[in-house]
Amino acid sequence: MDFMNYYMPTKILLVEDVVLKNSSLFNNFGEKALIVTGKTSSIINGSLSDVTSVLQKEGILYDIFNSVEENPSLETVENIAELGRVQKSNFIIGIGGGSPIDASKAAGVLINNPTATRYNLFDSPHLKSIPVIAVPTTAGTGTETTPYSIVTDNELQTKRGICQRVFPEYALLDVKYLMFLPAQITINTSIDALSHLVEGYMSSKANVVSDALAEKGLKLFGECLNMIKEKDFTCIVREKLMLASTIAGMVIAQSGTSLPHGMGYALTYSHNIPHGKANGVLLKSYLDFCLDENKVRKILYLLTLENLDDLGDFLNAMLGSVNTVSYEEMCSYADKMVLNNDKLKNHTSPVTREDILKIYTDSLKI
Known part of the structure; x- marks a missing residue:
């Protein structure tokens, strides 16, 4: 057999009410969270309410960016990063499908590297992200267990992956979030x-x-x-x-x-x-x-x-x-x-x- 190298550091939890039952894990990442999500789906399926309630229970402050579009643009990533930098966010919770979680990963890199620009997302693979926790509400992209972040580059008129590898710290899976899709x-x-x-x-x-x-x-x-x-x-x-x-x-x-x-x-x-x-x-x-x-x-x-x-x-x-x-x-x-x-x-x-x-x-x- 040829040499094999396998690495997937994300911890996966799948259980009913996974967020509510594991509120203490959020304490491992700091005193200030940035929640990144879309406009409505996380409200309808209850995932946003679950996350905010456990943060309040644990005494963790949070801000919410809820304007991630489908196929998130670099402009949106920059807007998320600006909020995270201003609010001094310690970690990100991405809630939704691939778009919010991918945007969280890219924004996390920019938050953790205040002088970095959008262009460094494609030419500086050594840059690290602040911790990301993924709460998927669709069953498709698998971004909760990958290091990839795919964003829309309107200058090049295409979708492309950032060059940094950003595995979420946790993937919190709960089928109840999919029931309204x-x-x-x-x-x-x-x-x-x-x-x-x-x-x-x-x-x-x-x-x-x-x-x-x-x-x-x-x-x-x-x-x-x-x-x-x-x-x-x-x-x-x-x-x-x-x-x-x-x-x-x-x-x-x-x-x-x-x-x-x-x-x-x-x-x-x-x-x-x-x-x-x-x-x-x-x-x-x-x-x-x-x-x-x-x-x-x-x-x-x-x-x-x-x-x-x-x-x-x-x-x-x-x-x-x-x-x-x-x-x-x-x-x-x-x-x-x-x-x-x-x-x-x-x-x-x-x-x-x-x-x-x-x-x-x-x-x-x-």
Whole structure:
């Protein structure tokens, strides 16, 4: 066996009322917290109320930034950091889906390094963040167990990852926060988790531990497949999807994502296609392109599917087609993607512009 290095320092707690039952852990990080969340979902699902109540119980002061948009911009990250610097926040609690938690990680780096600017998020990997605690309220990004933070760079007109590695100190999982999610958001985020599992499993950086995790995550997803088709999102199904998402984060923390993620960023930025859908519409053609047939067969087996056409039918039924992207735009996106060495090197064989363009044209109806 080749040398293997596995590191995932986040402590994961999954239990009903996880925040309320573990209020003392917040005392480990300082006297002043900054809560980062979106506008409404954390109010509706009760997560914000749970967090503020335990902070009050423990005598920890806090400020709230509740204006994180979907696919958070660097401008939003700067605004969060400015609040944290002014208020001298000791730690951040990110509540929500990938957007608030990713924004928390990036802002944490800027808060901890007062002279740093947004540009240092991409050229100074040695910078550290203040502690981040993740309270996920969707089951998709797995950011609660990854070191990654994906932000929107409007100057470059794309989404990109910061170069610092920021693992949350804790991931506090409670399925009750998922119970109010609309069906389509549940589907889109679950497909995001599926894309993490698939891309991480097929990655050139996969190892025996990440593969074992990916296989467990794929099995959990497969157990939910029929209920996803029926949009029957019971508490049991949502808990399995939450586990699959968190496990998927543990997978890509080691092996990274690959072509669908890199290719999907353009669809999200330029066409406002939700991140999970942008990845999902590319998955079938991506797996057609993968050379490791044994792993592809194992994915299908764990998902309880017969072949890649069945996977394509499932994804099309759940996500719908994408027919708003012109051939000229696909060519432009392929030109940019072929320069994305971070994603290309995660594929196990050489990738050409023509390969990328074929995945786009096979996946996007024009």
